[in-house]
Amino acid sequence: MPVMPEPILRVENAVKHYPINRGLLLPKKVGAVKAVDGVSFELRPGETLGLVGESGCGKSTLAKLLMRLETPTAGRAYLKGHDLFRMRAGDLRRLRRSMQMVMQDPYTSLNPRMTVADIVGEPFDIHPEAAPKGNRDMAVRELLEQVGLGPEHANRYPHQFSGGQRQRIGIARALALRPEVIICDEPVSALDVSVQAQVVNLLERLQDELGLAYIFIAHDLSVVRHISDRIAVMYLGRIVETGTADQVYLRPTHPYTQALLSAVPVPDPTARARRQIIRLSGDVPSPADPPSGCRFRTRCWKAQPRCASEEPPLSQRAVDPHPSACHYAELHQVIA
Amino acid sequence: MTYQQYPHPTHGYPASGESQTAPVVAGWGDDRSASWDTPTAAWTTAPSRARVERPTSGEHLLDVRDLRVEFDTRDGVARVVNGISFHVDPGETLAILGESGSGKSVTAQAVLGILDTPPAVVRGGQVLYGGEDLLTMAPERRRQVRGQEIAMVFQDALSALNPVYPVGWQITEALRSRRGIAKADAKRRAVELMDLVRIPAAAQRVDDYPHQFSGGMRQRVMIAMALAMRPKLLIADEPTTALDVTVQAQIMDLLATLRAELEMALILITHDLGVVADVADRITVMYAGRVVEQADVHTLYGAPAHPYTRGLLASVPRLERRGQGLHSISGTPPNPIAIPQGCAFHPRCPYAQQMCRITEPTLLRIGRLDRASACHFPPEALDARHA
Numbered sequence: 001m002p003v004m005p006e007p008i009l010r011v012e013n014a015v016k017h018y019p020i021n022r023g024l025l026l027p028k029k030v031g032a033v034k035a036v037d038g039v040s041f042e043l044r045p046g047e048t049l050g051l052v053g054e055s056g057c058g059k060s061t062l063a064k065l066l067m068r069l070e071t072p073t074a075g076r077a078y079l080k081g082h083d084l085f086r087m088r089a090g091d092l093r094r095l096r097r098s099m100q101m102v103m104q105d106p107y108t109s110l111n112p113r114m115t116v117a118d119i120v121g122e123p124f125d126i127h128p129e130a131a132p133k134g135n136r137d138m139a140v141r142e143l144l145e146q147v148g149l150g151p152e153h154a155n156r157y158p159h160q161f162s163g164g165q166r167q168r169i170g171i172a173r174a175l176a177l178r179p180e181v182i183i184c185d186e187p188v189s190a191l192d193v194s195v196q197a198q199v200v201n202l203l204e205r206l207q208d209e210l211g212l213a214y215i216f217i218a219h220d221l222s223v224v225r226h227i228s229d230r231i232a233v234m235y236l237g238r239i240v241e242t243g244t245a246d247q248v249y250l251r252p253t254h255p256y257t258q259a260l261l262s263a264v265p266v267p268d269p270t271a272r273a274r275r276q277i278i279r280l281s282g283d284v285p286s287p288a289d290p291p292s293g294c295r296f297r298t299r300c301w302k303a304q305p306r307c308a309s310e311e312p313p314l315s316q317r318a319v320d321p322h323p324s325a326c327h328y329a330e331l332h333q334v335i336a
Numbered sequence: 337m338t339y340q341q342y343p344h345p346t347h348g349y350p351a352s353g354e355s356q357t358a359p360v361v362a363g364w365g366d367d368r369s370a371s372w373d374t375p376t377a378a379w380t381t382a383p384s385r386a387r388v389e390r391p392t393s394g395e396h397l398l399d400v401r402d403l404r405v406e407f408d409t410r411d412g413v414a415r416v417v418n419g420i421s422f423h424v425d426p427g428e429t430l431a432i433l434g435e436s437g438s439g440k441s442v443t444a445q446a447v448l449g450i451l452d453t454p455p456a457v458v459r460g461g462q463v464l465y466g467g468e469d470l471l472t473m474a475p476e477r478r479r480q481v482r483g484q485e486i487a488m489v490f491q492d493a494l495s496a497l498n499p500v501y502p503v504g505w506q507i508t509e510a511l512r513s514r515r516g517i518a519k520a521d522a523k524r525r526a527v528e529l530m531d532l533v534r535i536p537a538a539a540q541r542v543d544d545y546p547h548q549f550s551g552g553m554r555q556r557v558m559i560a561m562a563l564a565m566r567p568k569l570l571i572a573d574e575p576t577t578a579l580d581v582t583v584q585a586q587i588m589d590l591l592a593t594l595r596a597e598l599e600m601a602l603i604l605i606t607h608d609l610g611v612v613a614d615v616a617d618r619i620t621v622m623y624a625g626r627v628v629e630q631a632d633v634h635t636l637y638g639a640p641a642h643p644y645t646r647g648l649l650a651s652v653p654r655l656e657r658r659g660q661g662l663h664s665i666s667g668t669p670p671n672p673i674a675i676p677q678g679c680a681f682h683p684r685c686p687y688a689q690q691m692c693r694i695t696e697p698t699l700l701r702i703g704r705l706d707r708a709s710a711c712h713f714p715p716e717a718l719d720a721r722h723a
Contacts, residue, residue, distance in 0.1 A: 054580035055551075162668040163436075192435035192607065197651035197664035219580060222610075222653040226662065249655070263585040265610025267652050269633040272614060279589070280582045282536075283550040335656045 007042035008213055009066075009099075009181055014039045014075035014085075016061050020288060033288045035061040037237035038075075045180065048207065048214040050228030050245070052221055052260070056284050057234040059217045060104075063185045066215070067101050068092055079181070097130055100174040104186035106166035110158040116169055117154040120144065123176040130177050143172040146209075147202060164195035168202065175206070183215045188223060200227055221264050225249055233257045236287055236295040239314055243322030251320045253329035256296045261334040278334075294327070302328050395467060396423035397601050398447070398486075398569055403461035405439070405446050405625075407672075408454060414672040416442045418625040419461070421699070424569065429595060429602040431612040431633075434622035437669050440605045443622075444571050448488055449478055465569075483510050487562035491574040493554035497546040504530070504542035507561045514565065529560040533590060552583035556590065563594065570595070571603045576611060588615055609652050613637060618706065621645050624670050624680035627699055630708045641702055641709035643685045643718060679712070687718055 017032035036058040043049050051059045064070040066077060068084060077084040082095055100123075103109035110119055121140045124131035132139040141151045147168040158166055167187060174182050184203065188196040200223060206212060218224050224231065231248040233241045233256065241254040252258045259278040266275060280299045285291055291298050297307040306327055316322065317329035405417035417439040424430045434440040445451045447463050449470060463470040465485065470478055490496040498506055504526035512522050523542060530538035533556040546554055555575060562570055572591060576584040592615050595602045606612060612619060612633070619636045621629040621644065629642040640646045650663035667684040670676055676683055682692040691712055699710040709715070 054582065164668055192669065193609065194435060194648060194651050194665035195668060197662040200662055201664055222655045225655055226653040259582060263581040264655050265608065265614050266655065267609040267613045267637065267649065269613045269637050277585050279586065283552060
């Protein structure tokens with residue numbers, strides 16, 4: 001077995017609770033929305049970790065925590081050995097050069113009053129020490145070329161571009177500081193299928209060329225399967241199952257993962273009869289008041305009294321050698 | 337001068353014993369007219385339908401012919417729908433598949449007559465419902481068809497619902513205004529309709545407001561509202577796009593079940609090839625406001641004829657496949673203000689020839705009756721070039 005390289009990013013027990021306050025004059029904390037509630041994972045150089053889960057599971061909050069756009073409630077996150085969560089503003093800014101983000105919505109994440117050259121070159125203003133010596137226009141042009149845009153695009157404004165092109169601009173901006181990690185928060189969800197494939201291919205090519213590590217957040221499990229080396233499935237602020245892409249997709253052991261995978265529409269009408277969709281009842285419970293014990297038990301068809309009293313740890317289960325947070329983990333193949 | 341009591345006790349009311357009954361109090365709690373209303377009344381009483389002729393056998397339920405819609409914009413005329421034709425038969429599910437900007441939603445809005453005019457202008461075509469043209473019929477008559485015969489489910493349930501009225505009130509709004517049923521009956525029917533769309537504890541939730549429901553439940557409320565008048569045709573515009581996969585599966589299931597139970601026809605407008613494969617009987621693929629391919633679902637996925645359909649199917653990431661590099665269609669869909677000459681797809685088409693740049697291909701039947709493609713080259717020719 002090859003020696004695993006040291007992780008570039010290690011997250012330990014990250015927690016983000018948003019307080020719920022009552023009272024106008026003397027606000028009192030009456031509870032907390034537990035958006036992210038104890039998440040740990042590692043990311044190695046050059047690999048892609050896919051983070052999947054339904055809306056409200058905390059995947060976007062986790063991305064914001066890692067970028068320190070939100071202040072974490074507890075936990076640690078080491079980027080190249082430095083603790084991101086306990087860093088002062090100046091050090092943090094320097095460290096952020098190593099980790100950049102591509103936003104979900106290419107329509108609102110670009111300033112409509114700035115030209116493409118200004119947008120892509122703005123990171124150099126914020127981090128002058130990382131700016132290219134000499135010709136900055138040249139650097140911008142190279143970045144645009146890297147994402148498949150021409151030099152003629154440099155002086156145009158975002159509204160003159162289609163959604164896919166705008167996402168390319170966002171990627172060029174993320175690349176400007178030569179980061180080692182890029183967090184992609186639903187980077188293709190807003191794009192059409194035919195354009196989505198272009199952006200996914202671009203991200204894969206850049207990873208090969210530049211050795212980038214991605215945290216790829218998406219709710220589309222097919223896209224995640226396509227791009228990810230490892231997967232973490234989140235539910236109500238916790239990771240419920242994690243492993244290599246093949247482990248999670250082909251040998252899922254957590255009932256939530258199985259239900260999620262079975263519900264993905266298959267673009268093949270002949271599969272209609274064969275498919276067995278696991279139908280979950282109800283909706284995701286409120287993160288302000290998650291169920292006791294296993295958080296999935298209220299929608300789980302296998303729930304036992306033990307699930308309500310004892311929270312299942314995310315640990316290796318006998319059925320397959322990858323971590324799963326279920327007392328009754330068992331193998332159930334969903335994908336034919 | 338003294339104030340006169342109004343209504344005056346001796347005027348207006350019939351001077352019979354009936355005047356001694358308690359006044360009618362408008363409100364949810366009123367159950368006075370239960371006599372004519374049975375729990376299943378919403379489905380069994382003869383509805384006061386608009387007098388639209390039932391389609392005789394052999395005639396389509398909805399037959400759209402050469403529909404054209406333009407938008408006047410500051411930058412020029414946007415030709416959003418450029419002569420599209422399709423039909424739906426009673427009880428079948430037709431999917432209209434297209435990317436953003438393909439004109440699929442505008443087509444649905446034109447069929448229902450809910451386009452904003454201006455800026456939109458219907459430039460031509462016919463929308464035949466039971467043989468009558470919806471585009472030329474009197475507005476009053478059209479209003480009777482819309483909602484009663486054809487209903488629509490919108491994409492974004494949160495903005496399509498009114499935040500300041502209880503959901504039950506909104507579900508039965510049409511019943512109250514069109515059929516004039518009493519509020520008490522309306523409430524009972526709201527509960528029935530909410531049961532029909534499988535909203536748990538309907539009787540308790542009928543007075544709740546939209547924000548108290550989850551996304552999936554809100555979409556169910558929208559469906560209940562559309563079904564209130566028991567339409568023969570339901571148009572669902574991206575009904576599950578804003579929802580998570582597990583909820584999406586629930587809603588698509590529900591739509592398919594209801595379609596069969598209530599014997600409706602369903603037009604499903606979507607960009608999602610996965611959803612289409614699960615529920616559609618036939619598919620109409622749109623590109624730049626034109627129909628590029630029509631086929632039944634198995635043929636379309638098994639042997640797509642148009643290069644655009646082929647590219648689209650190849651660019652979908654598959655759950656069961658972890659291929660190296662996704663196929664992608666180069667370029668982007670055209671701006672409706674500047675649709676390319678000839679075949680609108682030619683700048684992105686790997687098969688494009690000189691004639692594609694000049695002549696617009698017509699939608700031609702391939703082999704069977706219900707199978708057509710708008711490409712200069714028959715599928716065999718494309719296969720040969722691909723090989």
